[in-house]
Amino acid sequence: MSTDTMEMLKMTGQQAVSAALFEAMENDPKVLVFGEDVADREGGGVMGTTRGLSSKFGDLRVRSTPIAEQSIMGAAIGAAMAGYKPVAEIMLMNFITVAMDMIVNHAAKLRFMSGGQSQVPITIRTLTGAGWQTAGQHSDHYEGWFAHTAGIKVVAPATPADYKGLLLSAIQDPDPVLFIENSRTMFVPGEIAPDQGPIPLGKARIAQEGSDVTLVTYSGMVANCLAAATHLAGAGISAEVIDLRTLSPWDKDTVLASVEKTGRAIVVHEAVRHFGPGAEIAATIQEDLFGKLKAPVRRLGAPYCAVPFAKVLEDAFLVQPMDIAEAAKELRARG
Amino acid sequence: MAQTPSNAQSNTASPDAAAQLDIFRRMLRVERNDDATRAQIRRGRITAPYYSARGQEVIPSTMSHLMTDEDVICTIYRGIHDMVAKDMPLRPLWAEICGRVDGTCKGKGGPMHLTHPETGVMVTTGIVGSSMPIANGFGWASLLDGSKRVTVAYFGDGASNIGAFHEAMNLASVWRLPVIFVCQNNGFAEHTRYENGTSVDLISKRAIGYGMPGYTVDGNDPFDMYAHAHVAIERARNGEGPTLLECKTFRFMGHVFGDDDSYMTKEEKAAAMAIDPLPRFRQKLVDSGVATEEQLAELQTKIEAEVQDAIDFAFNSAPPPLEELRRDVFAEEIPA
Numbered sequence: 001m002s003t004d005t006m007e008m009l010k011m012t013g014q015q016a017v018s019a020a021l022f023e024a025m026e027n028d029p030k031v032l033v034f035g036e037d038v039a040d041r042e043g044g045g046v047m048g049t050t051r052g053l054s055s056k057f058g059d060l061r062v063r064s065t066p067i068a069e070q071s072i073m074g075a076a077i078g079a080a081m082a083g084y085k086p087v088a089e090i091m092l093m094n095f096i097t098v099a100m101d102m103i104v105n106h107a108a109k110l111r112f113m114s115g116g117q118s119q120v121p122i123t124i125r126t127l128t129g130a131g132w133q134t135a136g137q138h139s140d141h142y143e144g145w146f147a148h149t150a151g152i153k154v155v156a157p158a159t160p161a162d163y164k165g166l167l168l169s170a171i172q173d174p175d176p177v178l179f180i181e182n183s184r185t186m187f188v189p190g191e192i193a194p195d196q197g198p199i200p201l202g203k204a205r206i207a208q209e210g211s212d213v214t215l216v217t218y219s220g221m222v223a224n225c226l227a228a229a230t231h232l233a234g235a236g237i238s239a240e241v242i243d244l245r246t247l248s249p250w251d252k253d254t255v256l257a258s259v260e261k262t263g264r265a266i267v268v269h270e271a272v273r274h275f276g277p278g279a280e281i282a283a284t285i286q287e288d289l290f291g292k293l294k295a296p297v298r299r300l301g302a303p304y305c306a307v308p309f310a311k312v313l314e315d316a317f318l319v320q321p322m323d324i325a326e327a328a329k330e331l332r333a334r335g
Numbered sequence: 336m337a338q339t340p341s342n343a344q345s346n347t348a349s350p351d352a353a354a355q356l357d358i359f360r361r362m363l364r365v366e367r368n369d370d371a372t373r374a375q376i377r378r379g380r381i382t383a384p385y386y387s388a389r390g391q392e393v394i395p396s397t398m399s400h401l402m403t404d405e406d407v408i409c410t411i412y413r414g415i416h417d418m419v420a421k422d423m424p425l426r427p428l429w430a431e432i433c434g435r436v437d438g439t440c441k442g443k444g445g446p447m448h449l450t451h452p453e454t455g456v457m458v459t460t461g462i463v464g465s466s467m468p469i470a471n472g473f474g475w476a477s478l479l480d481g482s483k484r485v486t487v488a489y490f491g492d493g494a495s496n497i498g499a500f501h502e503a504m505n506l507a508s509v510w511r512l513p514v515i516f517v518c519q520n521n522g523f524a525e526h527t528r529y530e531n532g533t534s535v536d537l538i539s540k541r542a543i544g545y546g547m548p549g550y551t552v553d554g555n556d557p558f559d560m561y562a563h564a565h566v567a568i569e570r571a572r573n574g575e576g577p578t579l580l581e582c583k584t585f586r587f588m589g590h591v592f593g594d595d596d597s598y599m600t601k602e603e604k605a606a607a608m609a610i611d612p613l614p615r616f617r618q619k620l621v622d623s624g625v626a627t628e629e630q631l632a633e634l635q636t637k638i639e640a641e642v643q644d645a646i647d648f649a650f651n652s653a654p655p656p657l658e659e660l661r662r663d664v665f666a667e668e669i670p671a
Contacts, residue, residue, distance in 0.1 A: 078472015
């Protein structure tokens with residue numbers, strides 16, 4: 001039975017992640033899961049994402065760790081080099097800062113520095129996203145740091161199907177992968193095929209086709225771009241929404257083909273705009289499509305400040321659908 | 336000397352004649368290789384940063400003697416002695432130091448990132464302290480594999496003050512990992528004298544706080560090293576968990592080749608060199624009848640030939656092609 005005719009399931013991104021972990025552990029005895037509170041004795045994760053894994057696969061393959069991110073990443077690297085495929089959870093993305101040496105100096109570089117003798121097939125799952133008033137140290141999007149680091153892939157899904165399919169691919173990838181879960185959108189149910197398999201890394205998804213402007217985005221901002229596109233359709237502007245799914249390596253071909261068609265591009269992300277991933281994408285578009293653009297490439301991201309606490313500030317910090325729609329209208333008005 | 340904190344057991348294992356000779360062979364290989372490296376740098380033939388471990392030969396030579404080929408090490412930038420003692424072949428080692436394509440890392444890692452999995456040299460880090468958290472991962476893999484493989488994490492006294500030490504020691508203890516933490520206490524953290532940077536008189540005392548045995552060992556005495564290393568390795572192999580070995584030694588050279596080591600006194604350096612562990616152990620082997628002068632001279636000739644062969648090999652090897660910039664970033668080559 002093909003996916004087209006199969007009845008789709010309703011599932012959240014979190015449930016899809018859980019399903020991927022069960023499937024990966026079932027299919028490959030080398031897959032390990034560990035991190036703070038991930039085992040069932042500790043409740044199967046603070047969000048419950050890893051619930052049931054340790055009961056099914058045992059306490060040696062699914063281990064809760066001390067609150068010690070550096071040692072979590074170190075153990076992941078060593079076990080990976082010894083032939084395992086660890087899925088290490090760093091509870092929240094801000095906590096990754098205390099493990100940066102392990103990730104940047106070691107996981108990402110050991111293959112290159114060893115001339116290909118070492119491989120570090122680890123997956124780092126981490127959750128983040130503003131919108132819950134968790135303020136400046138619990139909700140940052142730091143994917144730009146890792147996209148800037150050679151040797152680690154960065155994946156940021158937006159739909160339940162992608163959460164499962166991309167995680168399955170990340171776990172089997174021979175290189176380190178940072179897998180970013182967005183806290184505003186991963187608990188929202190969506191459709192997923194019951195037999196959803198791996199989705200290749202590095203391939204974007206056209207979330208909505210359009211002809212007047214291309215919205216390039218990923219992770220939690222896909223939802224805001226789709227909402228903006230709906231609004232724009234009412235205003236007679238046809239927006240194409242590209243969900244990158246993988247930020248590094250990113251799917252230039254799909255983005256450039258779309259912008260060549262529409263002539264207008266807006267890059268939208270939750271990360272701070274200043275030196276954010278949008279700068280790289282916008283620069284690439286302008287380098288490759290100079291002369292074919294009908295308007296300058298725009299970037300929309302968070303303002304240059306820490307994630308604020310007060311609700312009114314937090315709402316203003318995040319790029320909202322109307323911000324995107326307004327920017328698209330401005331580009332359309334330029335020609 | 337073995338000043339031991341209260342949680343230590345007594346250690347009595349002693350190396351037999353064959354073991355003594357093997358430890359000496361490794362020490363001599365380390366020392367001859369170090370001497371040749373410094374000579375090549377002085378002659379301007381190598382431009383790499385070099386962190387000599389002259390004076391610290393006993394520690395990895397004894398550890399390596401007690402390790403099997405399956406056992407692995409995670410070491411640091413001042414770790415070429417650890418690799419040579421583990422019997423890493425010298426040709427790919429020298430070609431790497433020279434930045435050549437036949438280097439063990441194809442010339443892409445250099446002396447601070449030498450890697451040679453076939454002899455168990457798994458990771459060499461240029462970041463102080465970072466050998467320890469990674470060693471735990473190899474230890475965990477041993478438990479998962481159900482194997483008896485042990486992992487040795489080498490680091491210096493300076494690294495016992497960085498956070499990675501604390502996190503790694505704690506995790507290794509909680510998970511009872513088959514890891515031996517071997518601190519080569521040479522008295523200096525880069526330029527900083529031990530007591531100006533470290534809160535306790537013995538680093539081994541820190542083991543108490545992690546619930547694991549800790550020993551302070553005379554790292555220049557193969558017999559004391561052997562007795563304690565034996566206990567630590569057996570403990571790890573038998574699933575009893577990690578051990579911290581603080582091995583006291585002295586770094587004859589400055590932090591990095593070419594520094595003026597003005598932070599060391601001439602007197603303490605002269606005193607340390609006067610009891611250089613290498614000639615001291617050599618004399619002991621002769622005096623006790625373990626080896627004859629002729630045997631040891633022959634061994635030295637053989638080792639020097641091996642080193643010279645490696646040097647010739649390295650300088651005859653080509654520099655790496657520029658395509659290497661796109662290789663090994665990921666498993667799949669990055670398109671041009």
